Amino acid sequence: MADPTDEIWKRDEIESPCVKLCAIHPVEKICVGCFRSLAEIGNWSRMPPEARRAIMAELPARAPRLRQRRGGHTGRTGE
Numbered sequence: 749m750a751d752p753t754d755e756i757w758k759r760d761e762i763e764s765p766c767v768k769l770c771a772i773h774p775v776e777k778i779c780v781g782c783f784r785s786l787a788e789i790g791n792w793s794r795m796p797p798e799a800r801r802a803i804m805a806e807l808p809a810r811a812p813r814l815r816q817r818r819g820g821h822t823g824r825t826g827e
Contacts, residue, residue: 762792762793762800763797763800763801763804764782764792764800765782765783765784765804765807766781766782767781767782768781769781769782770782772786773813773814776810776813776814778810778813778814780814782807783807783808783810783811783814784803784807788803
């Protein structure tokens with residue numbers, strides 16, 4: 749028979765896109781590791797699973813916002 753206290757130690761971990769590279773981009777205001785906003789990070793544990801999954805689906809599209817523009821002609825003129 750299973751020990752009833754086993755249930756106390758079981759918990760569902762909240763799925764998270766965190767990659768432990770936590771720094772907020774100064775312009776885009778999203779984490780450079782997981783691409784979430786500060787509000788999303790702060791509310792993550794209180795969000796229902798459906799809301800977290802919806803945000804996670806959006807994250808790959810945010811990555812290009814963090815690509816740094818390089819100097820040179822294009823960087824100076826935008827051409």
